[in-house]
Amino acid sequence: MTQISYKADVDVMELVTRVLKLYKEKSHNRLVISVAGVPGSGKTTFTAEVVRILNQTIPTLVLPQDGFHYYRGDLAKFEDPKKALERRGAPFTFNAKAFVGVISKLNDPLWATVDIHAPSFDHRLKDPVENDIKISPEVKIVFLEGNYVSLKDPIWTDISSFCDETWFVATEWDIVLGRIIRRHLEAGIAATEEEAKFRAQGSDQMNAEYIIANSKPTTVLITNNK
Template identity: 30%
Template sequence: MDVFDSLVSDVARLLDRPGRRLLGLCGPPAAGKSTLARACVDEINLRLGTDTAAYLPLDGFHLSEIQLERLGLTHRKGSPPSFDVHGYVALLNRLIGEPLPSHPVYLPDYDRMLHEPVAARHVVAPGVRLVVTEGNYLALDAPGWREAAALLDELWYVDAPDELRETRLRERHSGNGSSTERTRRRIEVNDRPNGELIKASRGRAGRIVVLVPPTG
């Protein structure tokens, strides 16, 4: 059994318990959280049936550019105060509240080309038993973030070497239309400090998952 198969088997064990379960993946920017979350959801649905699992990205709770400008946070987009963490907590509560919703619950996402959050890109169908949610700050010991973590059945920290992450960040920013200089500034002024803050929260996660692509 390879590493991914083992991870998915551990995710599937969450469903041994009744009710709807929440798995959170946290970690620094470009560690591979969203890739792992979507892959786990796809594999669980393949193994156990369509609409067994669903995906919820924290990035859908980015504040809009208008709100970032109002708050003076444009240069710190992606930092903890640039998210609507209380809205995120409210949605988590809605997803696991008793009784569970009998209708589809639509979930927001972030569009990297628009540079804005977008509504209703994802959905949790009534029969979904597992929601895999991912975001940088789910282990952060701060108001709002603590409340989010308390709702999760398990919280895993996804890690990758800093050099690999920053290579991915350069590719991400340049692919979204940023110039080389703007990309450099974004990493130095924003992504790198955010990453250090997130790394300090590593000990609050229940499991560490290190994602390094194979060589050769």
């Protein structure tokens, strides 16, 4: 499949129109689209805006990867708990199997008439909140949003088999770094800009490099360097 590229200054309505066209062409229940990208790429904000517009006509929802973080208590039981806690946010610190389990229900006829529940992530508690997201039968479009939803790694790679289309938001590292530093300061994760920069250039950059090296080509590439 030929990859389609959009620049950051493209009218979001172009993508909304694309999604509406895909939805009309669907022969089964829900349209499912994944949106991947490195931390700080802007994928969450971008997806939220597309979903906001779509919701004016068709019930649409975001299913974030974040809710499938392993609990801190689970990470403490890992073979190397210190590394697991320090690297929290890396692919191995997520319950990918549980994530795919929920995704697999989205167009399963057995789940077509009942609510599907998924966890959210509480950034204040720094842990998931079980069953906090409800995907009712009325929801017709679901966006799977997260850093790793296009990885070719075992289990993660299964996500694309449940998607009608896959998107990737690409952003230059200097822009990403600035966004991550601001995020760490605003969330209280870092007390100073120096500490925030140290964190961003550590685990966050490692994750970003892994995503770039290990993600599959997607249907749509969105360049977001604004």
